[in-house]
Amino acid sequence: MNIIQNTAPINVVIITGSLRRDSLTLKMAKALIDLAPPSLKMEIVNIGNLQMYNEDLEIPFPPEEWVIFRERIKKAGAVLFITPEYNRSLPAVLKNAVDVGSAPHGQNVYKNKPAAIVSLSPGAMGAFGANHHLRQSLVFLDMPTMQQPEAYIGYSGQLFDDNGAFIQKSTKAYLLKFILAFDRWIEIQKVKS
Template sequence: MSKLKIGVIVGSNSQQSINRQLAQGLVKLAQDQADFEFLDISHLPLYNRDFDGTPASKPFQDFKQKIRSCNGLLFVTPEHNRSVPAVLKNAIDGGSRPYGDSAWAGIPAAIIGTSPGGPATSMAQQHLRNIFVFADMPTMQQPEGFVQWKDGLIDAEGNIGPASKEFLAKYMSKFLAWVQLHQKH
């Protein structure tokens, strides 16, 4: 049996993003269990339906092709103003349009994120869950991934630190089992 292909979408454009660092650490935890590909959203233009079907829509067409090639999607996102970052919402909108041609439908997903604050990214994650219901993405409910960013969460080599390693390894195992159970056929 071939390995699952998992797309990783980081909801930040910043290369220094703590969520990008978390995503890279999560991939290291499970790299022997699945093939991971980071799906870049930083280059996507602002979605405008006037450009559907024109050459201007090519970045979204290419992005949608990458989404469709995945067995599952891991969203690792910050929270901006108690909601989903604009760059991530734009990617989701562009990946779901034009109507009837959504790349998201039926692809199992999980959401996790980190921030220095206690609630981590809980509001953004809840908003994503609402969006994913409409997008028809079976989304893992438990365990939830509200990770507070602290010194030692990621070590100097980019690995998950010892205080969070057990929880996050279980999170990734449950996510991969979720994808296996719910993948499109």
């Protein structure tokens, strides 16, 4: 007898590392949402309103924005980071979101959440430095981070048309491969836990 399981889609939080209204990271996030299979329910979470992390603000009660953000990450089944590169590293706003979610000590909301990283830049290197600096933090946060395929997207200013759609079919095909691999990665991590 075959048992058909009706499984709900996995909630995936997308955290983008740029606050600019028309940022390339936001365009990438929206494009990946469009490419995602039905098994993933992807949602962009705003990190622009998070106060810079300061342990003193935890007492007596942390800022409401931190509490809301932490709860959203706790409820997520996975996290997708999309980052530009600032001065060969990740943007301060993204590092702050990492710090806010990992604190206070012993209450890391990122722990065991499957993760993936897409980095992009207008130049040729595809934000390689930001990608790897973020990976270092994710190792410490105990987030199983997808290793392959890697997504260092160069010349990102030439990726999208005026409607935010991919201009080149090859880019769309590669990122579809990436998001499907991330879907499989999340499933593998669910089985392990």
